[in-house]
Amino acid sequence: MSNHPHPGHGQVAAPLAHTHRPSAHVHTSEDVLVDWETLGPFLERGAELHTPLYEQAAAWLRELLTAAGGTGPDAVRRVLDVGSGPGVVACLLARAFPDAEIVAVDAAEGLLERARARADRLGLADRVRTHLAEVPDGLDALGGADLIWSSKALHHVGDQRAAVAALAGHLRPGGLLAVAEGGLAPRFLPRDIGIGRPGLQARLDAVGEEWFAQMRAELPDAAADVEDWPAFLADAGLRAPRTRSFLLDLPAPLSDDARQFISANLTRSSEAFADRLEADDLMNLARLTDPEDPAGVTRRPDVFLLAAQTVHTARAQ
Template identity: 75%
Template sequence: MSSHDRPVDGHPQDGAAIDWAELGPLLERGAALQTPLYEQAAGWLRDLLIADGASDTGAGEGAVGRILDIGSGPGVVSCLLARAFPAAEVCAVDANGAVLERARARAARLGLGDRIHTHLAEVPYGLDSLGGADVIWSSRALHHVGDQRGAVAALAGHLRPGGLLAVSEGGLAPRFLPRDIGIGRPGLQSRLDAAAEDWFTEMRVALPDAADAIEDWPAFLADAGLRTPRTRSFLLDLPAPLSADARHYIQANLTRAVELYGDQLDPDDLSTLARLTDPYDPAGITRRPDAFLLAAQTVHTARAQ
C-alpha cells in the first residue's frame, strides 16, 4: 500500500502537512488487514509468470530476480512479494522516508532484511537510478501523478525483457456499515463515497502536469509498448463482527475523512460521524458488532517484449 492512500482506503491529503508518525502505523495496519487480498494478487502474478515463462522466452517465476514496489508505503506488500518470489530481491520505493523506515523495520522483523531494500524517490521523476526489474508492482500510487499515462510508460521503461508490470488501480470503494445503522439518516456510506469522489476529483485537477485522460489502465499499458494485457479484481471480505484492530482502523479512517471532506457533509451526517468515531459511544464503530470490511482492488498487468 502506498503512502499516497486516501480515506477510507487510506490516502492522505496531497499538499497538506502530514503527521507521518501518526499516519505510518495507520497505513501499515490497513495494508496488513488487506493481506488476504494482496496474497491473492501475488499468487496471480506468480501464476502468470509461470504460464507465460513456459510458453515463450519471458521470465518465469524462477527467473524473477528483482522486484520494484513503487509507492510501497510501509512495505507490507514488499514483504508479501518477497515471500511469493523467494529468489527475488525487492526494492521498496516511496517518496517518504518515514514509511520506508517502517518498511525496513518490518522486513527485519520478518527475517527478510537481507532481501528487501528501500529507495527514496518521487514517482515518476525520481526513478532513473533504480535500474531494471523482472516484476514492477504499484498499488494506488499512480493516480496521484498528474500524467498517469506518462507514469506507466516510465515504469515500463524499467522492465527487463519479458518482465511484468502490475498496476493496482480502481476496484470498489470499501464498505463497512449497513445502510441503516440506527443513528442518523440511512445511507451514510453512500454520501461519504460521494464526498470522497468530489475530493479526489479536486485533488487530481490540482496535481502538477495533470492530464485530462480517460482512466483506461490497459490502454496506458499498451501505449507503453507492453503486451498480453490482463486485468483481474481481488476481493477483501472481512465479515462482522470485525476484530478490534479492524474496527479501530475504520475509526481512524473515518476521523481522517471528516478532516479531509467533512465540509461537504451536512450537519446531521457530521453529528453521526462524531458518534461513530467516539470510542466511548455505544453506537461508535469500535463497539459495533455490525461493522464489516468489504472491498475490491483491480490489478492491470502487461509484459515487456
C-alpha cells in the first residue's frame, strides 16, 4: 500500500514521508521527506493487506504472458521487483511464477533485509534474492528479466519516463514490464463519521495532492511530464500496451490488523499534513487514531478498506 501516501496514486492516503533517494538522503524540505526504512513495518502490513489485489494482478500478468506472441508464464525464469520495499509482492510473484528467480530491488537496505527475512519465513529463500540499487542510475548490474514489476516506486523518481526506459532496457525478448502506478485514493470511512465536518477523507485527498506535487517537484531531475504511463512504455520501445485496475474490498467489520494499518495511515496524515489541514480536522484525526476513543478507527464498527490500483504493462519486441 503505498504505502506512501497519496491519493490518486494508488497509495494509502497519508504522506508517508520518506527520502525518495534513501541512500542519498537528498532533500530540501522536511515535510516531504520520507524515511523508507522507518516505514518498513507499515509498508509490510499494508502490502500484506493488499495481497488479494496483488494476486489478481499477478494472475493477469500470467494471462498476458500466455497470450499470443508471449513466452508463457512457465518460460518466466527471472523476475525483477523494482522498488520492492519489504518484499511482500516479490514473494507473491515467486508463488505466481514457480520456476523463476525473483530479485527484489530497492535503494533501502533495511527494506531488503525485511524482504530476505520474509522469503526465509515463507520457504522461498532459494528463489527470492535482493539487490541494492537506485533507479534510474544504479541498474547496470541488474541483468535481464522476463518480467519486471514495479509498484508505487517510480513516482519517487524525478524523471519517470527515463526510469521506465531504463527498466525496459533490462527486458529479455518478449518480456513484460508492469508498472503499478495510479488508481483511486483509498477509502476507510463513511462520508459522515459523526464527528466533525463530513468529507474528511476528501479533504485529506486534496492536501495529499499538494503534498505529492511538492514531493515530486523537489526530486532530483524532476521532469514536468504528463503522467501518461502507456506513453512512457511506448516511448521505451515496448509494444502491446495494456492497462487494468484491481480492487481491494475489505468491508466492515475489519480485522485488527487492517484497523492498525488505517490508524497508522491516519497518524501519518495528521503528521505530514499538519500545516495544511484545518484545526478541527486535526482534532478529529487525533480522535480517530486514539485507541481508547470509541469513535477511533480501532474501535468504531464502520471502518472499511476500499482501494483500487492501476497496472500498466507492455512487452519487449
